[in-house]
Amino acid sequence: MKSMVIAALVLSSASLVLSAFAATTVIQGKSAGYGSAAVVTPKYAGSAESPTIKEGQVSGDAVDIVPDPASEGESPSVPEASENSIPNDKEPPATIEKNDQGLPPSKTTESKGEEKPDNPAVKTDKAKSQKVIYLTFDDGPSKYTNQIVDILNQNGIHGTFFMIGKQLDGNEKAVKNAAENGNYVGLHSMTHDKKKLYQSGNSAKFIKEFKQEQALVKKITGTTPWLIRAPYGSMPEIGEKFRDDIAAAKFKMWDWTIDSKDWSYTGKPDRIIKEVKRQVHRDTEVILMHEKSQTVQALPEIISYLQKKGYSFAVYKPDQHFSVNFAKDQRL
Ligand SMILES: [Zn+2]
Numbered sequence: 001m002k003s004m005v006i007a008a009l010v011l012s013s014a015s016l017v018l019s020a021f022a023a024t025t026v027i028q029g030k031s032a033g034y035g036s037a038a039v040v041t042p043k044y045a046g047s048a049e050s051p052t053i054k055e056g057q058v059s060g061d062a063v064d065i066v067p068d069p070a071s072e073g074e075s076p077s078v079p080e081a082s083e084n085s086i087p088n089d090k091e092p093p094a095t096i097e098k099n100d101q102g103l104p105p106s107k108t109t110e111s112k113g114e115e116k117p118d119n120p121a122v123k124t125d126k127a128k129s130q131k132v133i134y135l136t137f138d139d140g141p142s143k144y145t146n147q148i149v150d151i152l153n154q155n156g157i158h159g160t161f162f163m164i165g166k167q168l169d170g171n172e173k174a175v176k177n178a179a180e181n182g183n184y185v186g187l188h189s190m191t192h193d194k195k196k197l198y199q200s201g202n203s204a205k206f207i208k209e210f211k212q213e214q215a216l217v218k219k220i221t222g223t224t225p226w227l228i229r230a231p232y233g234s235m236p237e238i239g240e241k242f243r244d245d246i247a248a249a250k251f252k253m254w255d256w257t258i259d260s261k262d263w264s265y266t267g268k269p270d271r272i273i274k275e276v277k278r279q280v281h282r283d284t285e286v287i288l289m290h291e292k293s294q295t296v297q298a299l300p301e302i303i304s305y306l307q308k309k310g311y312s313f314a315v316y317k318p319d320q321h322f323s324v325n326f327a328k329d330q331r332l
Contacts, residue, residue: 130283130312131283131284131309131310131311131312132283132284132285132311132312132313132314133280133284133285133287133306133311133312133313133314134159134160134284134285134286134287134313134314134315134316135152135157135159135160135287135289135303135313136159136160136161136162136229136254136256136286136287136288136289137159137160137161137162137289137290137291137295138161138162138188138229138288138289138290138291139162139163139164139167139188139192139263139290139291140161140162140163140164140167140171140174140175140178140291141161141163141164141167141168141171141174141175141178141291142167142171142174142291144291144292144293144295144296145161145171145174145175145177145178145291146174146177147296148178148291148295148296148299149174149177149178149181149183151296151299151300151303152181152183153181154300155300155303155304155307155313157303157313157315158181158182158183158184158313158314158315159183159184159313159315160183160184160186160227160254160315160316161178161183161184161185161186162186162187162188162228162229162254163175163185163186163187163188163213163217164188164189164190164191164192164213165187165188165189165190165191165209165212165213165216165217166190166191166192168213168216168217168220172220175217175220175221176220176221179220179221179222179223182315183315184225184227184315184316184317185217185220185221185223185225186225186227186228186229186254186316187210187213187214187217187225187227187228187229187251188213188228188229188231189206189209189210189213189228189230189231190209190210190212190213191209192231193231194231194232194237196209197209197230197231197237198237198238202241202242202245203241203242203245203246206230206242206246207245207246207249207251210228210249210251211249214226226250226251226252226318227251227252227253227254227316227318227321228246228251228252228253228254229253229254229255230253230255233255233256233326234253234255234325234326234327235255235326235327238327240327243327243329243331243332246332247329247331247332251332252318252321252323252332253325253329253332254286254316254324254325255286255288255324255325255326256286256287256288256324257279257282257284257285257286257287257324258276258279258280258285258286258287258288259275259279259288260272260275260276260287260288260289260295260298260302261275262275262289262290262292262294262295262298263290263292265294266292266293266294267293267294268294269294269295269297269298269301270298272289272294272295272298272302273298273301273302273305276302276305276306277305280306280309280311285311286324287302
């Protein structure tokens, strides 16, 4: 009798051990499987440093670029451009709001706003955790250029302008004013004419226009800009061979990560603000805007909203270039 009880005990403890073993195996198997599946591997191309994942954001969950033909009336919209557009292995925010491109010092004092970028001690760490907005304004110079510059000045920040070559004549003062106030004057072709720029399927006319405009801007601002924005964005017109040529010509090309769709919201600045609010979420955003009346109206609120969200503002710096193009072409 006693031995039977012992035998039963031995058996049951053996099965306990067995089942415990089995359980352990299952857990291990599970956790191994889970671990490999759950590790958030940011899909950033060439991102050496793991990007900080903020606000519950899974950075690996990059949204693919889906050009929206309905948008931009000129530019195909890329409402949720991929995070990949902005490789985080360089640190564009490192020199937030300092003057760039070897331009004369800004008339407005640096950092009327919050940032004190000149403190090297905090620069690096700060840069890494910083959320940065690049405001970009296309299709100038125009009667709105000075107004936009004024708003930027009032906020102690700078913007990146992509100007059209054929509009430079007669607007030299506004262009110069933008540059002298610490903004970057980039290139947006001579004609902004889709047929002329893209219809041939090759890059010859495109590059010729940008070189021509580059010389004109140099005459006005004293600085040679190398950053271009392709009219209507680089998709779908600009293919790989085309990009080879752009790279060979030493130009850099920025698309954007947020399309404010401002050009389409005539008389509706609120819609522009809403659009920006809807799309903004990455640590680094490049916002596409245009020199339009409704954009001028929306701009102050857009800036203050983004500031409240913890963003700083930066202007394009040639020596801190990072890629923002739909094809994720690191050469551009
Ligand atoms: Zn344009």
